[in-house]
Amino acid sequence: MTKPSVPKGTRDFGPDQMVKRNFIFDTIRRTFQRYGFLPLETPAMENLSVLMGKYGEEGDQLLFKILNSGDFAAELGEPDWREGSKKVTPKIAEKGLRYDLTVPFARYVAMNRHEITFPFRRYQMQPVWRADRPQRGRYREFYQCDADVVGTGSLLCEAEIVGMILEILDGLGIPDFTLKINHRQILAGIAAVIGAEGKEGEMCVAIDKLDKIGRAAVVEELRQRGFSDDAVRKLDPVFELGGSTAERFAQLKALLTSSEAGLRGVDELEQVWQLTRDSGLPDERMLLDVTLARGLSYYTGAIFEVKPNHGSVGSISGGGRYDNLTGAFGLKDVSGVGISFGVDRIYDVMEALNGFPADHYATTQVMFTHFDAEAGRYALPLLRQLRGAGINAELYPEPGKLKKQLDYANQKNVPYVILIGSDEMQTGQLTLKNMQMGTQRKLTMAEVLAVLKPVGSWQ
Amino acid sequence: MTKPSVPKGTRDFGPDQMVKRNFIFDTIRRTFQRYGFLPLETPAMENLSVLMGKYGEEGDQLLFKILNSGDFAAELGEPDWREGSKKVTPKIAEKGLRYDLTVPFARYVAMNRHEITFPFRRYQMQPVWRADRPQRGRYREFYQCDADVVGTGSLLCEAEIVGMILEILDGLGIPDFTLKINHRQILAGIAAVIGAEGKEGEMCVAIDKLDKIGRAAVVEELRQRGFSDDAVRKLDPVFELGGSTAERFAQLKALLTSSEAGLRGVDELEQVWQLTRDSGLPDERMLLDVTLARGLSYYTGAIFEVKPNHGSVGSISGGGRYDNLTGAFGLKDVSGVGISFGVDRIYDVMEALNGFPADHYATTQVMFTHFDAEAGRYALPLLRQLRGAGINAELYPEPGKLKKQLDYANQKNVPYVILIGSDEMQTGQLTLKNMQMGTQRKLTMAEVLAVLKPVGSWQ
Numbered sequence: 066m067t068k069p070s071v072p073k074g075t076r077d078f079g080p081d082q083m084v085k086r087n088f089i090f091d092t093i094r095r096t097f098q099r100y101g102f103l104p105l106e107t108p109a110m111e112n113l114s115v116l117m118g119k120y121g122e123e124g125d126q127l128l129f130k131i132l133n134s135g136d137f138a139a140e141l142g143e144p145d146w147r148e149g150s151k152k153v154t155p156k157i158a159e160k161g162l163r164y165d166l167t168v169p170f171a172r173y174v175a176m177n178r179h180e181i182t183f184p185f186r187r188y189q190m191q192p193v194w195r196a197d198r199p200q201r202g203r204y205r206e207f208y209q210c211d212a213d214v215v216g217t218g219s220l221l222c223e224a225e226i227v228g229m230i231l232e233i234l235d236g237l238g239i240p241d242f243t244l245k246i247n248h249r250q251i252l253a254g255i256a257a258v259i260g261a262e263g264k265e266g267e268m269c270v271a272i273d274k275l276d277k278i279g280r281a282a283v284v285e286e287l288r289q290r291g292f293s294d295d296a297v298r299k300l301d302p303v304f305e306l307g308g309s310t311a312e313r314f315a316q317l318k319a320l321l322t323s324s325e326a327g328l329r330g331v332d333e334l335e336q337v338w339q340l341t342r343d344s345g346l347p348d349e350r351m352l353l354d355v356t357l358a359r360g361l362s363y364y365t366g367a368i369f370e371v372k373p374n375h376g377s378v379g380s381i382s383g384g385g386r387y388d389n390l391t392g393a394f395g396l397k398d399v400s401g402v403g404i405s406f407g408v409d410r411i412y413d414v415m416e417a418l419n420g421f422p423a424d425h426y427a428t429t430q431v432m433f434t435h436f437d438a439e440a441g442r443y444a445l446p447l448l449r450q451l452r453g454a455g456i457n458a459e460l461y462p463e464p465g466k467l468k469k470q471l472d473y474a475n476q477k478n479v480p481y482v483i484l485i486g487s488d489e490m491q492t493g494q495l496t497l498k499n500m501q502m503g504t505q506r507k508l509t510m511a512e513v514l515a516v517l518k519p520v521g522s523w524q
Numbered sequence: 525m526t527k528p529s530v531p532k533g534t535r536d537f538g539p540d541q542m543v544k545r546n547f548i549f550d551t552i553r554r555t556f557q558r559y560g561f562l563p564l565e566t567p568a569m570e571n572l573s574v575l576m577g578k579y580g581e582e583g584d585q586l587l588f589k590i591l592n593s594g595d596f597a598a599e600l601g602e603p604d605w606r607e608g609s610k611k612v613t614p615k616i617a618e619k620g621l622r623y624d625l626t627v628p629f630a631r632y633v634a635m636n637r638h639e640i641t642f643p644f645r646r647y648q649m650q651p652v653w654r655a656d657r658p659q660r661g662r663y664r665e666f667y668q669c670d671a672d673v674v675g676t677g678s679l680l681c682e683a684e685i686v687g688m689i690l691e692i693l694d695g696l697g698i699p700d701f702t703l704k705i706n707h708r709q710i711l712a713g714i715a716a717v718i719g720a721e722g723k724e725g726e727m728c729v730a731i732d733k734l735d736k737i738g739r740a741a742v743v744e745e746l747r748q749r750g751f752s753d754d755a756v757r758k759l760d761p762v763f764e765l766g767g768s769t770a771e772r773f774a775q776l777k778a779l780l781t782s783s784e785a786g787l788r789g790v791d792e793l794e795q796v797w798q799l800t801r802d803s804g805l806p807d808e809r810m811l812l813d814v815t816l817a818r819g820l821s822y823y824t825g826a827i828f829e830v831k832p833n834h835g836s837v838g839s840i841s842g843g844g845r846y847d848n849l850t851g852a853f854g855l856k857d858v859s860g861v862g863i864s865f866g867v868d869r870i871y872d873v874m875e876a877l878n879g880f881p882a883d884h885y886a887t888t889q890v891m892f893t894h895f896d897a898e899a900g901r902y903a904l905p906l907l908r909q910l911r912g913a914g915i916n917a918e919l920y921p922e923p924g925k926l927k928k929q930l931d932y933a934n935q936k937n938v939p940y941v942i943l944i945g946s947d948e949m950q951t952g953q954l955t956l957k958n959m960q961m962g963t964q965r966k967l968t969m970a971e972v973l974a975v976l977k978p979v980g981s982w983q
Contacts, residue, residue: 069631069853072569072619077632079639080562080646087563099911101888101918103539103936104546108665109568109621109651110531110588129569132589132617134655138609146605150597158591160531162568172528173536180538182935184921187539192568196593206567219921221900228908344904394528429560441680445803449687452558459560462643462678476641477562 074197074205082412084428085421089408090190092236093210096229097188102212105187107169109194110160117161119168119393127195129205130158162194166211167363167390167403174215175394183216183399202378208408215390215401220333222402223367223386224340229404230371230382231346237411238420241374242381244350247357248334248367249385251317254327255355258320259299261292268292269358276356280304303355310338313353330366337367363387369404373414381410430517431481433460434470440485447483447495447510455519474500481517533656533664541871543887544880548867549649551695552669555688556647561671564646566628568653569619576620578627578852586654588664589617621653625670626822626849626862633674634853642675642858661837663868672862674849679792681861682826682845683799688863689830689841690805696870697879700833701840703809706816707793707826708844710776713786714814717779718758720751727751728817735815739763762814769797772812789825796826822846828863832873840869889976890940892919893929899944906942906954906969914978933959940976 071077078086110131117125137157145153163169166189174181190210197203212229214222230244249265256265271286278286287297302320306313314335321327334353341348359368366386373381384404391399415421431451433444444460451458461470467484474482484496484505497513498505508516530536537545569590576584596616604612622628625648633640649669656662671688673681689703708724715724730745737745746756761779765772773794780786793812800807818827825845832840843863850858874880890910892903903919910917918938920929926943933941943955943964956972957964967975 069574069635070571071567071631071635072571075567075569077567077635078563078565079632079636080564083563083565098887098916099914101891101916103887104537104542105539106537106542108530108534108536109653110534110665112529112531115528127593129593130591131621132591132613134586134588136609138605138612141605143602143605146597146600146602150595153597154591162590172530173538176528176530176536177538182932184932186918194568206569214921217921221919221921224904232911340901340904343901344908346908428557428562432560442799442802445683445799449803449805452691455558457557457560459645460680462673462676462680473641473643 072205074199074203076204076206080428085415086408086412088421089237089411089415090208090210093233093406093408094188094190096233096236097210097212099232100186100212100225100229102186102188102214105170105173105189106191107163107166107173107189109163109192111163111169111172113155113159113161115172115394116164116168120164124164127197128164129162129194129196130154131160131162133157133159163191164195165193166191166209166405167213170211170213171390172394174399175391175396178396181216184214184219184222185216186212186214188212202410202413204409210406210408211403213401213403215399218386218400220336221340223333223337224344226369226384226402226404227337227341227351228344228346230369231350233382233406234371237415238422239373239381239411239414239418242350243352243372243374245352245354245357245370245372246334246337246367247354247359248330249364250326250330250366251321251334251355252330252358254321254324254330255300255303257324257327259292259296261296264292266362270360272356273358273360275304306353306355310348310351310353313355317353317355333367359383359385363390365389366400367402376414376417378410378414378417380407381414382406428457429459429477429479430457431483431513432458432470432474432477432479433483433485434467434474435460435464435485436467436487437464440464440487440490443490444483444485450510451514451517454514454517456514456517471500483513531664533658533662535663535665539887544874545867545871547880548696548870548874549667549669552692552865552867553647553649555692555695556669556671558691559645559671559684559688561645561647561673564629564632564648565650566622566625566632566648568622568651570622570628570631572614572618572620574631574853575623575627579623583623586656587623588621588653588655589613590619590621592616592618622650623654624652625650625668625864626672629670629672630849631853633858634850634855637855640675643673643678643681644675645671645673647671661869661872667867669865669867670862672860674858674860677845677859679795680799682792682796683803685828685843685861685863686796686800686810687803687805689828690809692841692865693830696874697881698832698840698870698873698877701809702811702831702833704811704813704816704829704831705793705796705826706813706818707789708823709785709789709825710780710793710814711789711817713780713783713789714759714762716783716786718751718755720755723751725821729819731815732817732819734763765812765814769807769810769812772814776812776814792826818842818844822849824848826861835873835876837869837873837876839866840873841865887916888918888936888938889916890942890972891917891929891933891936891938892942892944893926893933894919894923894944895926895946896923899923899946899949902949903942903944909969910973910976913973913976915973915976930959942972 116128192206192208194206252265256268267290271283275283284297306316317331357370364385365388368385370380371382386402388400435441441464448458448460480500482498489495494507496505497508575587651665651667653665711724715727726749730742734742743756765775776790816829823844824847827844829839830841845861847859894900900923907917907919939959941957948954953966955964956967
């Protein structure tokens, strides 16, 4: 006998969780669709040549690699094995599991460049796998929900990203969040004006920790990374940026007067804000945060991050503009902008808020009970009629004790039960029991159909 | 530069294919839900201890195995390597990719036996992976869509499987198919009455090929497998079974008088037919086919298979009753019955029939064109209004040449375009262009909203 378990860092999602997760997926997907994004799916496995070198050295380590099929060891001699895991891996594993949705998307765009109509808007909602050390809120298998537009540098796309974020969080019922926005050229400009031109990467790594370790520790880290006292002092206005969005923009422009790149970044973000207002969207949850860096090095323009204002969940969404994502696959100069939502963290936030709609728990809407086989047969055409009307319905599969059947309905959160007994079969009047209220009444089938309403597809 | 490609036997699904595939997924899912089935998802990776030995020796070979993370080679000495691929695999790979949805489901049920309300109805729609040699119609990554009820032996469940098959194929627009039904106890009974008791496994392997190789070759194979001339001769009435369903049942009963198991199988199938008729479902596409065997050894009762009547696609759905699926995981005597739909083959059948609904191709319903930035800004609140009404809408992200914008809409099969120019901004009358007809008319926004209707979620 095999003692059953799931691999470390992976999870089963039973019906209760699935119904809630699907509410999140549906809300995100429906918004992506309303914005004209089209679905894409890529294989779980990618060639390691596609994945390696795209996520840094640490990322390469965290890729799940798939052992070649067949007699993978046949071609290898002892010297190969002796070289150790790292050297032998490429000889016995050609494929790996997808690490994110961005690299497979870039590969897809490069492979299909001649068939794709640009600007290309795609969404993709699939699991990714990382051999990270599992811990609370960090899994080895988790879903990403991405939307990207590639093939245009238009800032209308940034404004649409903002619009989608606001609508999705509104649809999910998460009102209290901050949408932090920054621009990579602003960060480059800051590095330039403090006299550390080209060192914005290292500057960002340190500044990115501000939320976690505080200003003093960030300053200390900058010093350790070789930033001069003068450079660190010149960063003061960056840490002290404040006031309204307009005031922040003004302070930034004053700071960046000598940096063309920096001023271009400011100008672009001002346009994003303006386009958002032009769309009639509220902007009070948008925050110009010049300490937002976002680790991924491929961003070149605006960057986004969403954090709930309460709890310790961290960011639930992030993204930005990139100029050369497909370059690694031989397709240069394709600018794009994208956003990614993390379903697992959104789930945790919504659980904490008790934010899932109650009627999404109800999957089966009505269940027939029956005392004997004859009553069961009597229920069959009625069952078919209900399902034909789009109502989720079932017949308890075994006749017998009513209590057992009602217990089942209760445990499954079925809101209505129809009792079929000899009375019901004689009169054609059905007994409809409201499981929450405990009340019951006699109704014709037509009346039952009027009480129960068809539901949409929840998946 | 990496030359981009996908691993052998795997595929990308671009927007056109995804929209069609999602039509299939939605139709299946919606039917599963109407029948009271609840969603379950399990991890892509399972421990190899869960997977190995469940699919026969060939299946073990076809499992994709995942290389252990970290320094997997550290603990190994030269003798380990010398033992060859098969012996070294368990030492360097603990996990494998899901091969089907049935074993992970059985594991889930066994692990969660105390929380689950039985009878447990679950559906599961996820990809599976097999290291098969890729060929036309056979892939290394493909989706299965399964629905199972476990924890009851009620034949109402078999009747519901029949009902779901009929409704799903109806919903997909595949009218011309045969639903073959048989029973493992009938096969056991036949083996007994021909004097080959207990050899029904071997008998089935041969008989299963009837469609492909013909009766003479099946008889020859049976002889090679050690079936006596007498036994093979006694099989004649099995091959010659014919007439109406009632006649077939009568012939079978005459044949199986001496086999209790066989007669029980016949009785159960008669009930399934009766319950189907009681439900008001048409039964003319159901065929009692005693040569249907279905390879999987875990079936113990009724078995099902669906084949389109035209084309060479093979079966698009199959399933049956099993009595001890969870036994391997320490949970005995849990009877269940399930059905699985193969999305890839259904896709091929529907493509051949030209059977996808046209309006599922249309993803974006309306697109705004704009001549300059001012017109773009004018469109933004209108865009928001359309999306708020549940309409999939987009704004071409760059102002400029109308032709380029209309070409994009054409290539993306967008049915309507709204042209924004100086006239439109002055009068508030929008120009709505029907892209298929080539006609255009001036409408207010309220009129546009009346022409365009919101769509459901297609994922």
